[in-house]
Amino acid sequence: MANRVRRQHTVSRFYLKGFADDAGKIRRVSLPGEPSIVLSTGDATVIKDFYTVTLPDGSLSDFFERAFSDIEGLAAEALRRILAGTWPIEGEAREAFATWVALQHLRSEDVRSSQGYMNAEMIRLIVGISGKEALRSLIQGSESRPVSDEELDREWMDITKPGGPDVIPDANQHVRLLTSLLPTTAAYLHDCHWTLFKFDRRSIATSDHPVTLAVAPDHPRWQGVGIATAELFLVPLSRRAALTIQPRRRFPQLPMGVERVPDFTKKGTTAIARSINQETAARARKYVYHHPDETPLEGLYLPNPETRDRPSVSNATGLIREEGLFSGMTDEARRALSATSIPGESDSGMSIDDIPWPIPGRRPRTAG
Numbered sequence: 001m002a003n004r005v006r007r008q009h010t011v012s013r014f015y016l017k018g019f020a021d022d023a024g025k026i027r028r029v030s031l032p033g034e035p036s037i038v039l040s041t042g043d044a045t046v047i048k049d050f051y052t053v054t055l056p057d058g059s060l061s062d063f064f065e066r067a068f069s070d071i072e073g074l075a076a077e078a079l080r081r082i083l084a085g086t087w088p089i090e091g092e093a094r095e096a097f098a099t100w101v102a103l104q105h106l107r108s109e110d111v112r113s114s115q116g117y118m119n120a121e122m123i124r125l126i127v128g129i130s131g132k133e134a135l136r137s138l139i140q141g142s143e144s145r146p147v148s149d150e151e152l153d154r155e156w157m158d159i160t161k162p163g164g165p166d167v168i169p170d171a172n173q174h175v176r177l178l179t180s181l182l183p184t185t186a187a188y189l190h191d192c193h194w195t196l197f198k199f200d201r202r203s204i205a206t207s208d209h210p211v212t213l214a215v216a217p218d219h220p221r222w223q224g225v226g227i228a229t230a231e232l233f234l235v236p237l238s239r240r241a242a243l244t245i246q247p248r249r250r251f252p253q254l255p256m257g258v259e260r261v262p263d264f265t266k267k268g269t270t271a272i273a274r275s276i277n278q279e280t281a282a283r284a285r286k287y288v289y290h291h292p293d294e295t296p297l298e299g300l301y302l303p304n305p306e307t308r309d310r311p312s313v314s315n316a317t318g319l320i321r322e323e324g325l326f327s328g329m330t331d332e333a334r335r336a337l338s339a340t341s342i343p344g345e346s347d348s349g350m351s352i353d354d355i356p357w358p359i360p361g362r363r364p365r366t367a368g
Helices: 013-019 063-083 091-106 109-130 132-143 149-159 171-190 270-283 331-338
Strands: 007-009 025-030 036-040 046-048 193-198 212-214 232-238 241-246 264-267 287-290
Touching: 013 063, 013 232, 013 287, 063 091, 063 171, 063 232, 063 241, 091 171, 091 232, 109 132, 109 149, 109 171, 132 149, 212 270, 232 270
Parallel strands: 193 264
Antiparallel strands: 007 046, 025 036, 025 287, 193 241, 212 232, 232 241
């Protein structure tokens, strides 16, 4: 493929049609509520080169975007059958739609950004444990030049600040994660319990992250929310339908002779529609989408994406020291602490020497 910019969709176009009017127009609401514009489903979720990966020879490839289109084609037919009244869906249709739900979650901007955050946190931890002089040695060894105290201070402060250095999420790394997790995630969702909600009048909205992973109110905040810990997967299907997917572990006690809870349909109520729309809006990244002539977001809380908590892999602040974590320790204490596999000090962990310099994908620092 020539090295040119491609318009790529982060949310499937066939899916957005279920929320559009007869002319194929959909309303896009920017969080936390403005601006609100009407545009075609073909323009609603476009990001340039989002799935374009860099090959070993430096050329760019859109192979994965084309591979995703095969999954979308099968899922579009499954969704058409669901909305036309076929329920439950089984066999190849269920497999196709479970695969699409898994793909739609894994290819989201949130998943890619989380990878960038985790990379930055790990770099912060490794450098913070190693200390300033180890950072000086890394830079000098990589660039073959002396590093002044002033430059070292700037680098240290930027890398060890809360959250770590600002790292641009990497498309190649994201696609590797996606392709490795897609088969098992799809199989997991396929085996879950599915409930279809149908609404006669109430309008359902969707977002740029249409697969919501929800947990119980008492879920430990430190644990995070992932595929294995989610209590519920919520997927708006159209302006009049939504799907919930619940792990089988939610139904530990079944009547004798019943192997699994069957999928079923529920009539949607105003309260259910409001709850679905609130969850969808709360988990959106930047945009919420709905039919241009309806107001499903009225009275709901719309978050400001800039104030969202940044995910963290650990609370590393107590481990970060200019002199290095192990400075002043006896050999015995150092060996004991090393046995805990702290990155940089365990034979099986990373050290500061494993960090490429310059840090790949690091955003330029602002002046001051």
